[in-house]
């Protein structure tokens with residue numbers, strides 16, 4: 001391996017064409033991964049098959065080798081090695097890495113341009129949602145009748161576990177990945193992220209993790225659900241090794257992305273963009289990835305220890321050897337609850353960014369919004385044991401964890417008031433992104449209020465482990481989170497693709513998904529309240545009607561999502577060409593032309609007021625510079641009819 | 649609303665100080681992430697030790713690793729960090745040779761510590777599967793090893809780049825940020841030695857857990 005890397009590093013530095021480094025792409029990455037995995041498998045199989053933990057060791061080593069080979073094959077190690085050897089990049093190298101003049105090929109490489117990385121994240125997220133969504137359809141199909149027999153018990157458990165983890169990863173990256181990378185740097189007036197190479201690294205680590213996760217399906221599945229609780233995880237088939245490796249690689253990716261995005265927002269804002277002039281979306285993204293920076297290393301350590309239990313017979317989670325399953329639940333939920341806000345905050349705050357644009361009013365209570373975000377971030381690390389009320393761990397602390405959890409509803413409620421206050425008496429321009437705002441308000445209220453029931457210790461004793469919990473967190477993560485991400489996609493689609501999204505297909509999809517969603521999970525609340533346990537393949541006839549309703553709702557979501565996919569793909573390819581600022585918005589990303597130049601701004605902007613000054617006068621600017629400036633955009637939105645007719 | 653400043657140089661060259669500040673924040677955040685990882689291992693150690701499930705933390709008749717080994721490893725890491733700092737203060741005063749000498753010395757010390765850590769991991773008088781004490785002590789040693797290997801890599805880079813005259817009294821932010829990492833690695837080694845100094849569980853009730 002080291003030989004290969006040295007060879008890459010020694011490739012001639014960038015004199016025009018040639019050079020091994022310049023030929024690396026997704027294909028060489030997959031080839032490298034497969035080659036390394038085969039070597040790892042062969043050696044470990046030969047040497048280590050002996051002993052009790054043989055298959056776990058072989059699987060773990062093979063998967064580690066896959067990830068290493070994949071990263072070698074994409075060229076991720078070239079930069080550090082060149083640094084070590086003192087061969088710094090020339091400007092030309094940087095331009096090549098940024099994907100200058102490479103057409104579509106740059107999307108399949110270790111490309112550093114944040115706009116390319118944003119699109120790559122968007123596509124990876126959509127693939128993950130497609131996989132997770134298909135698994136969800138299988139789960140609901142199995143549950144259509146009490147004993148459908150559609151899936152066997154083992155398969156059912158495996159499908160539920162993989163669905164859970166795929167969706168968790170997809171929702172974690174769905175806003176900060178595509179929009180945090182593509183939009184946020186332009187929004188703050190920067191030419192790229194703080195660390196462009198780390199940006200590509202985080203994306204390709206995520207890509208390397210996806211096959212590892214999917215390999216679980218062929219290794220006996222993840223029978224524990226996405227939480228991977230010990231000691232069941234200690235006893236599970238080798239699919240669990242794929243689980244631990246997925247988390248370890250994904251945690252690295254998230255930590256790198258978190259450091260990069262946080263540094264970008266903190267140090268690269270345009271001159272004059274003080275904190276009170278920074279768009280609220282930037283706060284949302286930073287809050288999300290900032291929480292992820294300490295949270296995911298803990299998740300990683302929980303899984304490193306699990307891997308050691310499984311491959312070396314370590315005693316971390318095995319009570320018979322002096323370990324404790326409570327250790328796992330603590331480490332897991334120390335990450336797990338902040339992670340909920342990693343998912344929900346940027347999605348809700350993206351909608352908060354959208355609301356002023358379509359109500360033509362400043363964001364109501366900007367400072368309150370910022371304080372609420374800070375409050376949520378602060379409280380979210382003090383609530384983890386509300387997932388453990390019934391585990392017997394520290395029952396004396398249940399009361400205090402109940403209190404901290406309920407306190408979170410205060411800043412969360414304030415975020416609602418900020419959005420409602422912005423809409424209040426506004427002249428609302430009801431577009432697809434704005435409809436997502438309304439849908440989020442509806443869904444998140446239901447998700448939030450049911451969360452208060454679950455945070456209540458006596459109620460939780462009755463409801464924990466039931467379908468009520470499943471319905472609750474789908475209302476927050478999907479009803480608020482995914483709806484927010486789809487709203488953000490509708491909103492920024494014209495900037496990211498240069499085309500308008502098909503409004504008619506978007507509308508049909510919106511209603512199918514939102515109605516289907518509420519039908520599905522209202523049904524699930526009902527059967528959960530009646531006592532149906534989650535993660536169980538068969539259920540009592542008592543729950544038959546609710547489950548049938550849920551499954552019908554789920555099919556409705558499925559059809560709606562297919563239509564959304566059609567809308568995105570067809571509009572991306574042949575949608576109407578979008579003007580630079582179709583919504584008449586005032587943040588900086590709408591000031592750059594379509595298609596966006598490689599370094600975004602020929603001249604870096606200087607910000608002289610806040611981004612929500614709708615209805616205020618234009619500043620006086622030298623006439624030659626007016627077209628660069630968002631205030632030059634139409635005071636009123638580009639006539640709605642324009643965009644509508646141009647689509648038909 | 650925005651205004652625009654006149655065009656800068658065509659190649660968008662960035663101010664060295666700005667780049668340095670940015671990387672410093674990045675490294676501090678990476679250290680923060682790594683500290684969360686180390687903290688969860690330390691938490692694991694004290695939690696399992698305090699719980700002593702089924703008296704399985706450190707079973708009767710088990711052997712522990714001598715405490716002085718961990719502290720020697722920590723002392724070596726601190727020494728290397730100090731040598732590195734000395735080298736860094738050299739380049740700040742424009743003395744290139746002192747940077748190469750200090751960082752080179754630091755790398756050599758780390759190399760010795762790596763060997764020491766390897767020997768410790770290979771010769772623990774217990775197995776990783778023997779007890780939760782054994783498991784946790786192993787993983788702390790392995791985490792330290794991981795730190796040391798990264799430090800070795802970046803240390804070698806600084807020595808080599810110093811040799812190639814990449815640094816000066818005004819351009820040494822790379823030396824500085826790697827110094828931050830080095831200091832953290834030393835602190836983590838001390839924390840690890842401190843943690844493993846507490847062996848016997850305070851919770852000795854028979855049949856607890």
Ligand SMILES: [Cu+2]
Pocket residue numbers: 336337340383384386387
């Ligand atoms: Cu929680």
